[in-house]
Amino acid sequence: MLDFPNWKKVWYWAITLVAVAAALPSLVSIAGLPWPSALPRPTINLGLDLAGGSHILLEADRGQVVQQRLESMEEQVRTRLRAAEPSIGIGDISSRDGRLSFMLKDPAQVDAAREAIMPLTYGAGLTGARDWDIEVIDGSRFVISPTPEGVEQSVTNAMDTAVEVVRKRIDALGTREPTILRQGDERIVVQVPGLQDPAALKNLLGQTAKLEFKLVDVNASPEDIARGIAPPGSQILPFAEGQQQGGQTALAVKRLGGIKGDQLTDAKQAFDPQNNQPVVSITFNTAGGARFAKLTSENVNRPFAIILDDKILSAPNINEPILGGSAQISGSFSVQEATQLAIALRSGALPVDLAVIEERTVGPDLGADSIQKGLIAMAVGSLGVVLLMVLVYGRFGVYATIALIINVLMILGIMAVMNTTLTLPGIAGFVLTIGAAVDANVLIYERMREERKKGRRVVAAVENAYKEASRAIYDANITNAIAGVLLFIFGSGPVRGFAVVLIVGLFTSVFTGVTLTRMWVADWLRKARPTDLNV
Amino acid sequence: MKLLKLVPEDTNIHFLKWGTPFYVVSALLIIASWALVFTKGLNYGVDFAGGQEISATFTRQSEAPIGELRELVGNLGYGDPVIQRFGAANEVSIRTKLPESAEGNPAVAEQISNRIVSVVRKAYPDVRIDSIDTVSGKVSSEFRDKSVYALLAAMLAIALYIWIRFEWQFGVGALLALLHDVSLTLGMFALFQLEFSLQIIAALLALIGYSLNDTIVIYDRIRENLKKYRKMPIRELLDLSVNETLARTVMTSATLLIALVPLLLFGPESLFGMTAAITLGIFVGTYSSVYMAAPILIWLGTSSDSFVTKESPTDRQERLARERGA
Numbered sequence: 001m002l003d004f005p006n007w008k009k010v011w012y013w014a015i016t017l018v019a020v021a022a023a024l025p026s027l028v029s030i031a032g033l034p035w036p037s038a039l040p041r042p043t044i045n046l047g048l049d050l051a052g053g054s055h056i057l058l059e060a061d062r063g064q065v066v067q068q069r070l071e072s073m074e075e076q077v078r079t080r081l082r083a084a085e086p087s088i089g090i091g092d093i094s095s096r097d098g099r100l101s102f103m104l105k106d107p108a109q110v111d112a113a114r115e116a117i118m119p120l121t122y123g124a125g126l127t128g129a130r131d132w133d134i135e136v137i138d139g140s141r142f143v144i145s146p147t148p149e150g151v152e153q154s155v156t157n158a159m160d161t162a163v164e165v166v167r168k169r170i171d172a173l174g175t176r177e178p179t180i181l182r183q184g185d186e187r188i189v190v191q192v193p194g195l196q197d198p199a200a201l202k203n204l205l206g207q208t209a210k211l212e213f214k215l216v217d218v219n220a221s222p223e224d225i226a227r228g229i230a231p232p233g234s235q236i237l238p239f240a241e242g243q244q245q246g247g248q249t250a251l252a253v254k255r256l257g258g259i260k261g262d263q264l265t266d267a268k269q270a271f272d273p274q275n276n277q278p279v280v281s282i283t284f285n286t287a288g289g290a291r292f293a294k295l296t297s298e299n300v301n302r303p304f305a306i307i308l309d310d311k312i313l314s315a316p317n318i319n320e321p322i323l324g325g326s327a328q329i330s331g332s333f334s335v336q337e338a339t340q341l342a343i344a345l346r347s348g349a350l351p352v353d354l355a356v357i358e359e360r361t362v363g364p365d366l367g368a369d370s371i372q373k374g375l376i377a378m379a380v381g382s383l384g385v386v387l388l389m390v391l392v393y394g395r396f397g398v399y400a401t402i403a404l405i406i407n408v409l410m411i412l413g414i415m416a417v418m419n420t421t422l423t424l425p426g427i428a429g430f431v432l433t434i435g436a437a438v439d440a441n442v443l444i445y446e447r448m449r450e451e452r453k454k455g456r457r458v459v460a461a462v463e464n465a466y467k468e469a470s471r472a473i474y475d476a477n478i479t480n481a482i483a484g485v486l487l488f489i490f491g492s493g494p495v496r497g498f499a500v501v502l503i504v505g506l507f508t509s510v511f512t513g514v515t516l517t518r519m520w521v522a523d524w525l526r527k528a529r530p531t532d533l534n535v
Numbered sequence: 536m537k538l539l540k541l542v543p544e545d546t547n548i549h550f551l552k553w554g555t556p557f558y559v560v561s562a563l564l565i566i567a568s569w570a571l572v573f574t575k576g577l578n579y580g581v582d583f584a585g586g587q588e589i590s591a592t593f594t595r596q597s598e599a600p601i602g603e604l605r606e607l608v609g610n611l612g613y614g615d616p617v618i619q620r621f622g623a624a625n626e627v628s629i630r631t632k633l634p635e636s637a638e639g640n641p642a643v644a645e646q647i648s649n650r651i652v653s654v655v656r657k658a659y660p661d662v663r664i665d666s667i668d669t670v671s672g673k674v675s676s677e678f679r680d681k682s683v684y685a686l687l688a689a690m691l692a693i694a695l696y697i698w699i700r701f702e703w704q705f706g707v708g709a710l711l712a713l714l715h716d717v718s719l720t721l722g723m724f725a726l727f728q729l730e731f732s733l734q735i736i737a738a739l740l741a742l743i744g745y746s747l748n749d750t751i752v753i754y755d756r757i758r759e760n761l762k763k764y765r766k767m768p769i770r771e772l773l774d775l776s777v778n779e780t781l782a783r784t785v786m787t788s789a790t791l792l793i794a795l796v797p798l799l800l801f802g803p804e805s806l807f808g809m810t811a812a813i814t815l816g817i818f819v820g821t822y823s824s825v826y827m828a829a830p831i832l833i834w835l836g837t838s839s840d841s842f843v844t845k846e847s848p849t850d851r852q853e854r855l856a857r858e859r860g861a
Contacts, residue, residue: 049666049805057674199645357671359644366590366665370803380797385790391539392786425734428798428806429741432813435794436745439787443752446783453544472755475700476748479693483744486692487737490685495737502741534538 002463002522012519015511016406022413030371042416047423048191049494050371052364054198058166058205058354060186065158065352066151070095073120073132073144075256077102080116088113090142099145107140117144124149155186158351163188166354168347169204188354198361200340208309208353209344211261211282211329213295216303216315220252240311242332251312253305259295260349263288267345269338272330278338279330282345289325297321306331308341309353360493367424374427382408382434389438393445394534399520400441403512407437410508411501420504423497433505439476440513443469448535458533459525466518473514477506541789542782550777550825551770551833557826565715568722575725580732581630581668583682585675587648588668590621590628590805595661599627607658608651619730622804626665628730629655633669644669682736686717689743697747697754704835705754709747712828716746716820720812729808738812745791745813746820749784750828756780757832769838773829788821 025041028034035041048055074095081088089105104113117134124131124147131150135143146154163182170178170190179191192201217234225248230236234252239245263285270281284292295304296318305315306329313331333341386404389397411433415422447469451461481503488499524530581588593599601618608616608629617630629651636643648667655662690713698706717739724731756776764772795814802810
């Protein structure tokens with residue numbers, strides 16, 4: 001046990017030096033000094049609670065994804081059946097209860113209808129399941145319901161798009177170093193460090209920016225609209241806040257046949273040349289422009305509604321076909337609102353509404369204050385521990401002290417290389433690790449005392465002490481690791497930073513407290529050949 | 536150099552002789568802790584209660600005007616705000632519940648925090664807003680569930696590990712000792728109404744790991760002695776084991792406490808609750824190692840046979856056959 005061949009020593013020292021060297025850039029940066037740019041610089045990241053910044057947790061509305069998918073299915077089914085040769089008539093169509101159902105006017109067309117609809121379904125997932133189930137009940141009623149695999153796939157797709165859109169929007173705001181991560185099935189974490197105002201960010205992320213142009217159903221009477229009764233094929237939508245038309249605060253619009261404003265090449269804030277109000281001017285891409293031209297040419301002299309996130313911004317009359325592929329959206333915006341809407345439209349609509357379900361903002365002063373106080377407490381605590389160890393164990397306490405210093409540096413170095421984050425609870429983790437790391441030394445040295453008392457010779461006593469104490473040391477570290485790993489799994493954010501320090505610290509403290517001190521003690525025994533252990 | 540000894544050599548304290556009063560006290564403390572948790576309740580922060588928490592420092596005052604703040608914020612009509620000192624005397628946290636309409640709607644929560652901040656700032660221009668946390672009811676209830684799972688999973692996993700490494704009696708003993716430590720820490724949080732946050736859960740998990748260190752050292756020695764002194768009565772053997780490891784128990788706890796107490800005194804205010812929980816847990820854990828984890832072994836019938844490999848019937852036949860042959 002006390003026999004250290006040179007190759008082993010070289011390895012131990014190399015590991016120590018590499019880990020300690022990796023800590024240097026972090027130490028230099030904590031001290032506020034510059035680090036030569038030519039050298040690699042793994043530095044430990046400071047968590048938001050130390051660096052200041054905002055953490056925003058967004059959640060998608062799963063039900064909405066399902067509903068939207070159902071609606072688009074309805075539209076596709078209608079188009080398909082109408083286009084079939086001969087066309088297939090249907091009635092009693094409903095998309096309630098999470099499934100689409102309709103009756104065939106002519107039950108003889110069942111097979112033709114099935115053939116027409118079948119290509120609308122696709123394989124989903126790896127199990128070979130389809131994304132929709134098609135059932136025929138009583139020979140003429142079709143029920144099309146989404147399969148769990150299909151729902152899963154559409155939620156995944158929606159979330160992938162949502163993450164992209166969120167990233168584009170955050171970049172457009174000029175936010176520095178944002179972290180955008182998908183969390184679980186339907187959540188996105190956004191972290192923005194530093195001195196930045198989260199309000200604009202949050203408002204931007206909370207806006208779905210689903211722009212639609214739909215025809216106004218002029219047959220609906222104001223009384224019905226007020227009572228919330230829409231004519232068949234139409235829906236009632238409210239005006240956006242502060243908007244109205246002829247005293248009405250809602251309008252009936254045709255559910256189908258409108259176009260979506262997602263095919264844009266550009267959107268920017270501008271001013272209306274007539275009244276100098278801030279507006280958003282949008283430019284369609286070729287396909288979108290063509291559809292917009294078609295919609296406006298087919299409906300001259302009819303009103304159409306410009307709808308943003310299911311609220312009507314305005315409902316102007318189509319005076320003439322708009323063929324140039326660009327349009328202007330007005331809606332009594334402030335300049336800031338118009339700019340935000342332009343960013344939102346430019347980066348694309350979110351495929352699903354995102355709700356902010358958790359938000360944490362930390363001012364930058366608090367973090368600096370915490371680091372300073374944490375460092376002071378750590379220094380005082382370490383001094384106390386070192387003093388006690390040296391007073392109680394003499395020379396061996398000195399070994400434990402050197403091991404402790406290397407231990408702290410190694411934790412810093414490993415965390416820097418692994419690119420982990422130091423959080424406020426992480427500071428507590430450091431302190432706890434400092435207090436616990438020397439425990440291994442205590443166990444070993446107490447055992448040395450005992451072995452000497454039993455009359456063992458010096459070398460045998462040391463050897464036995466390391467051997468007998470290591471059982472309890474490993475057991476204790478493993479129980480600590482069990483707690484640490486569970487903390488890491490269940491914890492989030494700052495608490496995870498605590499778990500990281502604890503877990504890294506367990507490994508380094510066994511290495512420094514047991515392995516390195518054993519090497520030093522062995523060296524001393526060989527060189528000094530002591531006849532007694534003063535321990 | 537004469538070295539310091541925190542514990543004199545060769546102690547022979549009859550720990551188990553004084554056992555009964557201690558068990559009664561421990562049992563009472565556990566019951567009292569849970570009674571406090573259920574009657575007085577834990578002072579849940581936004582992590583677990585949901586809502587909004589603004590923490591602020593009054594930079595030019597030595598003491599935060601809590602009474603005035605309560606009135607100021609209370610008059611805004613967002614329900615009764617919880618306003619507490621938070622760390623230093625000039626730091627406060629202002630906790631408000633959010634209305635239903637704020638669930639998932641950032642604008643509403645934003646409006647409320649802006650309003651509170653502007654009102655406070657107007658009355659006290661020296662205020663510095665340190666942090667604003669908004670947690671929806673959905674997230675906070677998830678945090679509650681997850682925390683309970685994590686604590687239970689950690690205790691069970693550790694007890695299982697001890698069982699595998701030692702014997703089932705030791706696993707049960709460790710589990711009871713952990714329950715004792717966690718209960719008493721929860722009781723303290725209920726008694727002093729310290730804010731109970733995710734950080735405290737982290738502290739409880741850490742102390743579940745660390746408060747067991749002493750227990751493991753004692754158990755390790757009990758196992759060693761059980762093999763060594765096969766004829767010694769179990770009570771005597773436990774006392775011997777605790778005495779032999781007493782210096783270790785005291786030293787390992789002392790180093791932890793020496794490291795933690797400065798953090799409690801000089802550390803960042805926002806770590807106070809967490810550090811207090813770990814410190815208390817280590818303290819209680821040392822006690823429970825001696826007075827819960829060890830004596831439980833007697834009741835569970837640990838004996839010197841526990842670590843002797845039992846002879847299976849086939850082994851026995853083989854041995855007898857060998858003996859006959861020889």
